[in-house]
Amino acid sequence: MTNIKTNILQFVEKNKISMIPRWKFVLYSLLGVTLAIFAFVVLTFFGSMIIFVLAKHGFLYLPLFGLGEIMHGILAIPLTLFILTIVLITIVEILVHKYSFSFRKPVIVTLLTLTLLSLVFSFLLTLTPMHGGIRRYAEENHMGFISREYNRPIPLKEFGNMTVLRGMIISTSSDEVIIKTFDNTMEVVYASTSIKENPLPEVGEDVVIFGSIIGDKFEAIQIRDADIFPFGEYMEKRRGRMMGR
Amino acid sequence: MDTQSDEQLVGRIRKGEKELFGILIDRYEAKLTRYIKRFLQNEEDITDIVQNVFIKVFVNLQSFDVDRLFNSWIYRIAHNETVTYLKKRGNEKVSFLDFDTMFPHPFAKETADKPTLDKELEDLMTSSLSLIPLKYKEILVLYYYEELSYQEIADILHIPIATVGVRLRRGREQLERHIKKEDHI
Numbered sequence: 001m002t003n004i005k006t007n008i009l010q011f012v013e014k015n016k017i018s019m020i021p022r023w024k025f026v027l028y029s030l031l032g033v034t035l036a037i038f039a040f041v042v043l044t045f046f047g048s049m050i051i052f053v054l055a056k057h058g059f060l061y062l063p064l065f066g067l068g069e070i071m072h073g074i075l076a077i078p079l080t081l082f083i084l085t086i087v088l089i090t091i092v093e094i095l096v097h098k099y100s101f102s103f104r105k106p107v108i109v110t111l112l113t114l115t116l117l118s119l120v121f122s123f124l125l126t127l128t129p130m131h132g133g134i135r136r137y138a139e140e141n142h143m144g145f146i147s148r149e150y151n152r153p154i155p156l157k158e159f160g161n162m163t164v165l166r167g168m169i170i171s172t173s174s175d176e177v178i179i180k181t182f183d184n185t186m187e188v189v190y191a192s193t194s195i196k197e198n199p200l201p202e203v204g205e206d207v208v209i210f211g212s213i214i215g216d217k218f219e220a221i222q223i224r225d226a227d228i229f230p231f232g233e234y235m236e237k238r239r240g241r242m243m244g245r
Numbered sequence: 246m247d248t249q250s251d252e253q254l255v256g257r258i259r260k261g262e263k264e265l266f267g268i269l270i271d272r273y274e275a276k277l278t279r280y281i282k283r284f285l286q287n288e289e290d291i292t293d294i295v296q297n298v299f300i301k302v303f304v305n306l307q308s309f310d311v312d313r314l315f316n317s318w319i320y321r322i323a324h325n326e327t328v329t330y331l332k333k334r335g336n337e338k339v340s341f342l343d344f345d346t347m348f349p350h351p352f353a354k355e356t357a358d359k360p361t362l363d364k365e366l367e368d369l370m371t372s373s374l375s376l377i378p379l380k381y382k383e384i385l386v387l388y389y390y391e392e393l394s395y396q397e398i399a400d401i402l403h404i405p406i407a408t409v410g411v412r413l414r415r416g417r418e419q420l421e422r423h424i425k426k427e428d429h430i
Binding site: 017 | 263264270271292296304306308
């Protein structure tokens with residue numbers, strides 16, 4: 001009998017080593033699956049909330065204005081989201097290196113798949129009236145913290161005075177439009193010479209306006225119909241308009 | 246008793262016949278020692294790792310899925326123990342991005358000319374194996390020395406079968422380069 005065999009059989013005999021019961025493995029698996037589902041749901045919820053806020057402020061429509069504006073949109077994503085993502089990836093990487101049973105698991109593939117799936121589900125969730133409902137409920141019940149998150153302004157400091165607005169047109173004249181944003185604030189928008197030649201949108205239309213702030217004036221450079229991606233409460237409003245409400 | 250498969254033995258050990266674990270040790274001690282020897286030289290370290298492997302196998306026996314191959318499972322534990330040891334020693338880096346896994350090439354299939362290649366390569370491999378990175382070395386050892394199939398290697402290393410083929414081809418190429426270099430010297 002070899003030394004290894006003798007040692008191990010002695011360990012077994014003297015109960016120095018014992019088998020982990022099966023129920024513990026089942027419990028660990030269940031815990032793992034529950035945690036993974038919970039993490040996925042949380043990630044999807046916050047992902048869809050960010051998309052909702054970006055849509056509400058009009059940032060999600062920036063690609064419609066041209067390739068250059070996509071960068072505005074990317075930079076508009078809250079910095080905390082980037083930091084959180086990096087922190088999450090770092091934690092997962094450390095955990096996999098330290099505790100992984102296999103040391104060559106393609107972590108990046110798993111993370112990318114999860115991110116992609118979460119993003120798809122986030123978009124789908126944003127298309128439901130869920131966030132609009134939560135926001136309304138928070139406002140009606142004076143839940144300041146939640147309302148603040150839904151109404152968080154998105155600055156574009158990196159691009160000086162360029163910004164984007166989204167809202168419903170209340171009135172139009174030859175060189176200006178008044179829009180009511182979905183935060184219920186009124187904004188007077190002056191049309192730049194480049195768009196004056198085109199017919200301005202009509203009252204009641206849901207629009208996204210890309211422009212610059214000059215002094216206390218907002219000058220529109222481009223105006224686009226926002227009905228292309230109706231999100232959350234906008235979808236409800238559009239549905240309401242269509243049904244004559 | 247020796248006619249029983251590993252999986253059948255595992256089933257009986259799990260039901261309480263713990264002394265049968267000795268048969269599994271008899272079957273795998275030499276194989277695992279030979280496998281780990283390809284990565285480490287120190288005899289004491291090798292014995293320690295082999296002993297740890299058997300302890301882990303016993304402790305985690307209830308988690309083994311009897312519908313799968315015990316052979317792959319025990320090699321996997323041995324592989325991880327060896328890698329953990331090498332990592333602790335600090336001479337193996339683990340890559341975050343593994344392009345072989347992410348983008349395996351479609352042409353890396355298991356070939357039918359394995360026996361011929363084996364004979365040629367085994368002689369050359371022994372001297373040059375220590376010169377190539379671990380991720381290629383482990384595949385070459387499992388395929389040529391342990392004579393495991395692509396599927397078994399994929400199960401042990403938790404990588405896709407296509408990646409096994411890619412790494413095997415790249416490992417062979419690297420070996421050939423080292424052998425040619427030595428010839429020139």
